[in-house]
Amino acid sequence: MSSDTGEYTLVPLAEPEKSSDEGVRVNGSNEKTESSEKLESVQKCNTTCCVINFLKTILLLFLLYLFICSLGVMGSAFTLIGGSTAGKTIVNSEIMNNPISALMVGVLITVLVQSSSTSTSLIVTMVAADLIKVRQAIPMVMGANIGTSITNTIVSIGQVTNLKRFKKAFAGATVHDCFNWLSVLVLLPVEVATGYLYRLTGEIVGNTNAKANEKLKVDFLKIITKPLTKSIIQLDKGVIAKIALGETDSQNMSLVKRWCDKEDVMMEINVTESINGTNVTNLMEVTNYTNYIERCDHLFSHSTMSDTVIGGILLAISLTIMMICLVSIVKLLQSMLKGGVDRIVKKVVNAKLPGKVGKCLTGYITILVGAGLTMLLQSSSIFTSALTPLVGLGVVDLKRAYPLTLGANIGTTMTGLLAALANADARHFEEALQIALCHFFFNISGILIWFPIPFLRKIPISAAKKLGEITAKYRWFPLFYLAFMFFALPGLVFALSLAGWIYPVIFAGIVLTLTIIIVVINQLQKKAPQYLPRKLRNWEFLPQWMRSLEWLDNCMGRMSCLSRCCCKKLSREAEGESGQEEHTQDEKEETKLPNHITY
Incomplete structure (x- = not known):
């Protein structure tokens, strides 16, 4: 009530204030709901990401499967195109007396059939038939080691659209070539002069009690890939061996296997022979006719096209599928390695064991890993071809790819050893085993030269990097490299060998001498130019x-x-x-x- 007027005034009552405890409860409940919503969204995102990554992994495995199958079909295509030529190439045993010619023949045969296993088995057949000797076959096996590296070089061209990746991929592919060529340049003269591979493997085979085992099977990856590749094409690779052996009936035979079940109906005829001036008549069984029972089940079993046409069709299809798979694999790996995942993968793949001893042993363990994976895949071409895009992406460093490649060389020889042990024909067993051992010890010798010593280890890696730099500058260079190193150079040396054994020897001597001189001058130009005459401190004086x-x-x-x-x-x-x-x-x-x- 007011004292002046005596009137009452209404004063609104204040609302009771909320206690601090109640405010904290309300804010806490809001924060809990927000955090729970965030957790749910994160869980949903993680679930979605896991599902997407799982689907990407399945798609990656499927693309890798198609990629491997396309490599197998491409090998069959090359065999159809050049298989008969490969068989005819080694009919002339006089050429094999020259080790350089035999080396180049081994390169050409492996390039034509796209398989070192096929070319090695062909060489074994020739040795077993006494057309060539084991010592003549050793340079051919060295050539097969070189020829098999063409596949991953072809695969590297699939990354030509990205210059940085193309440079790395081509270097990762050609490090295999550099190692093989360097090993041959050192070990072929040593083998010619001393015969150490021939003597070593001869002693091992002579003192071993190993026997052929028909039940020994070496099919690992082929169990998965055969159903698809056999439904596309099936080959009778025995025809190549028959051509190499000079059998007249094989000249017009097709490599395409059209009848899977057939039998020869025999008949007996009287054959008269003169023995010590006396005519003796004996009965001899000869083939009367062939009863064809069941056709093979593949795309070209009913085809009347020639082997060359079928091979061309398969080559075009397999190259297309291989390049599509390769590009898709690269894109898929890029999407899977986004963010920090690529750094983690690179650290794991390129990591070294702790300690000084661990760092030294890392390379040798990597070689064993490469050998084991190649034995599992049963092909060094497949393993190195799958490794090439990873090098291009930068996931695998070139220094880590090098020991993996060396392991692939050992792994493919181990597969050859298992194949030799599984040889059913006891007459061929010793020759097959000795050649497989020659292949094995050749690669072991190369590794002992070009890997343990750091200075020598840098030579093939530096050469591969240089080839990658040239490729980055001139994009046409890979095609030139393939044509020259795997076709023109072996073909030229082989043509020279037809004129006489001395000509390829002179050619090889000139090339080797010039290479050594150029390498020495290049090193002096970089590190000690003061020791060179002024004119030789650069190459400007040359055209x-x-x-x-x-x-x-x-x-x-x-x-x-x-x-x-x-x-x-x-x-x-x-x-x-x-x-x-x-x-x-x-x-x-x-x-x-x-x-x-x-x-």
């Missing part, structure tokens, strides 16, 4: 075509420009012709119209 690939690059550029200009000219001419046709057609239509009436 451009002798010291650079610029002239060849200019030629390639002109050819591509010429082809583009021709294409543009043809397109313009086609457009002009079509325009003229349209113009003449319009004139004809105008002549058909009635004349205008003038008023």
